[in-house]
Amino acid sequence: MLQNYQINLMASKLLWVLFSLMMIPTTYTVFYNLTVLLEWNMLTISSTPIMLTLIMDPLGLMFSCTVLMISANVLKFSTIYMGDDKFINRFTVLVLLFVLSMNMLIFLPHLMMLLLGWDGLGIVSFILVIYYQNPKSLAAGMITALTNRIGDVVLLLAIAWTLNQGHWNILHMWTSNENNWQILAITIAAMTKSAQVPFSSWLPAAMAAPTPVSALVHSSTLVTAGVFLLIRFYNFMSTSWWFSSLLLLTAVLTTLMAGLSATTECDMKKIIALSTLSQLGMMMAAMGLNMVHLAFFHMITHALFKALLFVCAGSFIHGHMHSQDLRWMGNLSNQMPTASSCLVMANLALCGFPFMSGFYSKDLIVEASLFYTHNLLMLMLILVAVGLTSFYSVRFSLSVIWGMNNSGPFTHLEESKSLTSPMLVLASMSVISGASILWVAPLKQQMMCIPSYQKFMPLILVLLGASMAWLMSTTTQKNNSLLLNLPLNHYASCMTWFLVPISSQLMLKLPMYMSHNYLKLTDQSWLEMMGGQGFNKLSVNISNTLMSSSSSMPVNYLLMSSVVGLTTLLILL
Structure with missing residues (x-):
């Protein structure tokens, strides 16, 4: 039923309608420079409230309108670019989830709730980068997802360090002993999402995604999420x-x-x-x-x-x-x-x-x-x-x-x-x-x-x-710049100052080398010789030696069998 209903043809019109509706509060808040804050207390854990906080300010509403307008145009473009794709409806739904995650990040200034949009961006971006399902897309998706997971982990650490304040609202932070750690964690999270040095290698790799996804990711979503997070946190973070x-x-x-x-x-x-x-x-x-x-x-x-x-x-x-x-x-x-x-x-x-x-x-x-x-x-x-x-x-x-x-x-x-x-x-x-x-x-x-x-x-x-x-x-070609013809400079430039091998191959080289040597020297050598294979080889050699040194009489075979059986039983006991 989902395949019969052309979601891709309706998605662009839906986003244009949402953009038109969003322009009304945006115009009002920008003209009067107003900020509206809505808080809903969902539950309380040992005097710490878990609240769903919505903020509607000129910056957030302007950025949301930009995201909706760009997404509407990109989805219109994708009807031609992805027209031959059998799963274009699934692609459209993923793009809409991407837009939803970005808007949640914009309108939720609460650290716990902000994780919904933050993790949503990371998960949907991984699915969209591996959309073409080939080895190159999988490698690009893995480096994208793992780099963004660094930001997710440090954001969780920032949530843990903010626990002693009794709330997670970034608009009401006050000075504490953990301020520097919170600011450092949020800065690293923003740097991973916005691909700042040394987390830059995933952004060119994410080009394995379809071009409409790239148009959305690199303009108004995902990469700008880190910048927008710092803009939201700036009054608190600039105290350091x-x-x-x-x-x-x-x-x-x-x-x-x-x-x-x-x-x-x-x-x-x-x-x-x-x-x-x-x-x-x-x-x-x-x-x-x-x-x-x-x-x-x-x-x-x-x-x-x-x-x-x-x-x-x-x-x-x-x-x-x-x-x-x-x-x-x-x-x-x-x-x-x-x-x-x-x-x-x-x-x-x-x-x-x-x-x-x-x-x-x-x-x-x-x-x-x-x-x-x-x-x-x-x-x-x-x-x-x-x-x-x-x-x-x-x-x-x-x-x-x-x-x-x-x-x-x-x-x-x-x-x-x-x-x-x-x-x-x-x-x-x-x-x-x-x-x-x-x-x-x-x-x-x-x-x-x-x-x-x-x-x-x-x-x-x-x-x-x-x-x-x-x-x-x-x-x-002979008159081209000497800098472009130097091999070291050319490779450094094409590999973004060697950040691509440093963030992938270099980090895996030592563990891979150690595990390979462990496999050869321990698992496939000493453990085999001291384990079942070595015991089997030893018992075969002993039995062959005894058989070759004794005469071929039935009594000798029975004696040898009983000795081997008793030895095995003693070892098992």
Whole structure:
């Protein structure tokens, strides 16, 4: 019955209805800057109440509307991309569960109840990553699930350390001896979910999931769950002196590592995944620089243009028989003009080009970091990451849109309405959302007066990165950068600074070596010789020796049998 009912055709319309209904309280709370808190006392365990707490504030409602709108467009896109799948209804239900888990994480500020959405995201993401049921998908799903389980464990530890406060509501935390441990546990949980260094290897691996899942995971769900958790906890966590410094260091390393890795990658979806990693580092860096509202602003705008980027990439992959290699594509500006135009708009927003949505959030973060007094090295690395974003975005566009066509002669490219309508909706939001949120939302950003050269520095870095990518992509192979031709640098870049083997093979190598040697030296050697096999061999040798040394008389056989039987009985007793 479930197969006969086309859930995939109705899911997008259902999410659009929910989005329209959600816009009413969102508009009201944003306009009046209100926060509504609802608490329902479910039960009490030794004077500790277990409450279901709902919070409706401008930040949560705006983010929920963004999640619903992106999910509606992604499900509309999946009707074409996953149209030949026999189990598309099951896929749609899993995506709806994913959206439900993210909304539970948004609206439940209670640590115990927050686990429902937190674990829901981890379980459903594992099922979606292994959706294609092949060894590569299983390996990617395992590293995704195990990395997220680290975050689940430390979140459970934070719940245990908060027990002495008599509640688990993150809005009412007070100072205690366990504060530093709680803050460290929540920070590690957020870093695992948002794939910060050293937990970054699962994010590119999760590209084994279908492209609609990637569009949802990398834009507004799962990876942004860690950022949103820190935004919710920020007032409590910023009381620790080391929190901002630790967050800034890991965020800058993540942004730099992802930017350098994306410059040498040839897999289309992995380049976009690494750009997600880079922008997540930018959001975390903004929080590390005490600009929590700008981090939230960039999270909203990034979700919109990143979903657009994945939908455009998915249409290219669908047209090229599900090939993801940049080197098999080219000249798509003439064959798929709508998707190519939307891809250029998404890349411009990603780079922070003036008057696109990414410009208003990313430029504000860079300007604020220049305006306030911060560590010079961290600031320089952030500026380098801005230039790297422009570099790999232009390289990506040159290979796919304006480069020569390298695909087969029988490739059929078309743009149906189910492909173009989500693109156009997300493209329009990628243009207008930045300015709209900046004018409407209460971001609490003060005026900043900086010199002209600092004001134009982000734009100069964007143009510099774009021009370098243009020169390196249009010249011959002999004139390419020496850094890309060095084997060590190339492997380090493709393996995200060797985090992939470190987080998988390196951790398993010593236990595997020890267990293999134990199997050879103990289980299959000494235990066999001292156990049943050795005793059997010894008894056979003794009996053969006795038989060969004695004459073949019946009395000797009876005597030998009785001796062996008595010996065996004594051993058993």
